[in-house]
Amino acid sequence: MNQKMIARVTIALLALLVALPLLFIVLQAVFPHFSAGTFNDAFAGVPALLAEPQLPAMFSGTLRIATGVALLSMLIGLPLGIVRGLFDVPWPKLWDLLFLIPFLTPPYIAALSWMLILQTQGYLMQLTGLDLNNLLFSKSGIVLVMTLNIFPVVYFAVSRSLLASGQRLAQVARVHGATSWRAFCHITLPLLSPALAAGMLLAFTLAVEEYGVPAALGTRAGVVMLTVGIEEKLADWPIDMPGAALLSVVLIAIALGGWWLQRKLTGSSDVTSVSGKPTENVGARLGLASIPVVILMALVGFIAVVLPGLSMAITAFSSTLSGGVSLANLTMKHFAALFAERGDALWALGTSLSLALAAALLTGFLGLCIAWLVVLQKVKGRAIIDALSLMPAALPGVVVGVGLILMWNRAFWPVSPYNTWAILLLSYCCLLLPWPVRYISSAMRQLGGNLEPAARVHGASAFQALRLIVLPLIFPAMLAAMLMVFAIASRELVTSLLLAPAGTQTVAVFIWRQFEQGSVGQGMAMATLTLIAGLLLMLTALSLLQRSTKR
Incomplete structure (x- = not known):
């Protein structure tokens, strides 16, 4: 596999994951009958959207x-x-x-x-x-x-x-x-x-x-927020696909506006130390002021972390909500129910873990190819590749879901992932691709410009230099990014609600449905396990990343 082949495969995957779903959203927004296969009445949906009573709200x-x-x-x-x-x-x-x-x-x-x-x-x-x-x-x-x-x-x-x-x-x-x-x-x-x-x-x-x-x-x-409005247009009958697409365009414009402003304000500014390396915290001593500072930070941590965590744990270990906070109301039945034979929770957990693992592997591989082409190979069109790879960072999950529905729910596809678990995998890969791209690109920029050219001088091909020289050096950062993708994908909600086929549940959908059905304790038991697992994975990722930066 040479450089040109890697570039072509990478561009094709980016088009499949990012560009085409966005294109289908724009086409549906412009042509309200696009889902029926016609391009008539361009912009006819705009007056209806503007006349919608809830739009200003x-x-x-x-x-x-x-x-x-x-x-x-x-x-x-x-x-x-x-x-x-x-x-x-x-x-x-x-x-x-x-x-x-x-x-x-x-x-x-x-x-x-x-x-x-x-x-x-x-x-x-x-x-x-x-x-x-x-x-x-x-x-x-x-x-x-x-x-x-x-x-x-x-x-x-x-x-x-x-x-x-x-x-x-x-x-x-x-x-x-x-x-x-x-x-x-x-x-x-x-x-x-x-x-x-x-x-x-x-x-x-x-x-x-x-x-x-x-x-x-x-x-x-x-x-009412735009994300909820989009979901309602897709969930309530009759489905309003043109309205959902138009609201998605509005949401994209707001999100990209914030993202553009952030890049405008910070793109040309970089704060670094004189030595070029982050300095250790050797700041001024607080003295007696350390007591109120610790109290302040502990108070914020208690409100933001401890209170919701205790609520989650208490509910998970409470037999009934009406029983209140008491020792007599403690139980392990909600956790036992999660692992009961033929229980939905076990299937949901297995589905989420499998999809999260697949998303981590795919985004890790694609992120490696993108970073290699943009940072080290500096191929033609690298600006487009870089922009497409980072654009999902400014795309709300509900917009990605709408784009995938519009793209894949078509009769002309000989094979379609729509209404299968594969559509969930595509959505996770699209949403989380920026994580590996950013981490791996940063690691590659720290390698310097001599290692790969030295390997090329001694007869190695570009792919051999990537496999034998670059990959071993940036692997800790790549693994850290993949672990983050795994942790986030395992509990993603909005695209799972929109795209999960009938009979398929993920962890996030399971928790959400438990609350809708009144099984709060079982939902919080699953949430507790999910949070602990995600935290352990994230700590592992951060530890690996710190090791890679010290080398």
Whole structure:
């Protein structure tokens, strides 16, 4: 297999996973009868969409919720990130691990956990008598629940930027007479601003794409977001495919707008240390201030991690919800039911693990080929390959689902994955492809430009150099990315709800359906196992990544 063959196969797979689904969405949005095989009445669906009563509410609700999440994420993540990056905080790795957990927790599970805590007769009311049901089922409640899952992106962006840039310039300013506050405002904050902007815009994009939280809380809160509107058009009879496609285009425009703005603000800015390597945290000592700092970080961790985790665990071990929080109500029956013979849970778990493993292998291989062609081989058209590979990062899962439905639910295909497990695999690969591409590309850029040319000079082909020289060196980063893909794919919800064929359940669909059917304990038992497994896999991935960066 030569370079040209690898490039052709890579471009074909990118077209299949990304370009064609997007093209079918645009065609369906422009031509409302496209699903029937005709190109008549171009743009005829636009007036109907504009006349839809819920459109203003969906559009404004999406923007308001996403903006609120971005701002609140900044208010929480910025001070925590600054403290972590500038000062010698006690137990720094503990806080990093603690604030990683909310980002790894599926948002729909977090929403269901907060429902059990805050709703009327929930755990908080049982223990304290305090009823926060009205807060939970409101716009503020939705913003708060989503923020508690998303704020770590701001925290890690800020803290990692400060750790990487170091404080040499600020210290020079202090030597020349600047106060600590002036050095921070004129030196540190400007260096930090690109990372802060990137974190906030990423929080905005993640909130725009979210389906689970607004689906769980939005109906009772009177909030409708575009993701929920798209799902309803596909789930409710009669199916409104043109409306779903048009709403998908609107959602793509919002998500890509945030992504473009992030690239515009941060694309030409890079904060690095003088040595070119991230510096260890040797920040200023906090002294007595370490006590309030630890209290603050512990309080945020307790609210964002411990409370929903306890809610999940208590529900999983409770015989009945009406029995309340008591020793007499403890049981293991929900976990036993998961592994009961012929139980749906075991099939759902097996399906999710199989699909997640296949997605990890496929995206790992494709990510390796893309990074190799773009970073090392610098083939013609590499900008298009790079853009297509990273575009799914700005595509909401519900949009990917719509695109795959429009593409594969066609009579002209001799063989189609539609209504089979393969359609789920395609959706997972599309959504998660940016993870391996980013990790492997970063690892390849650290190799330098001499190893592969040296192998070529000594007679090795480009493919031999990739297999024998490049792959062994970047394999830890590749494996870390694949483990992340596995962890995220094993609990993906929205495309699973849209695309899962009849009789096929994944872990996410199983948990969602358990709540719909009233089997809350069994759903939370599965959620607990899923969270523990995902956390272990992610820690393994991070450990492997750290090893690769130290070499």
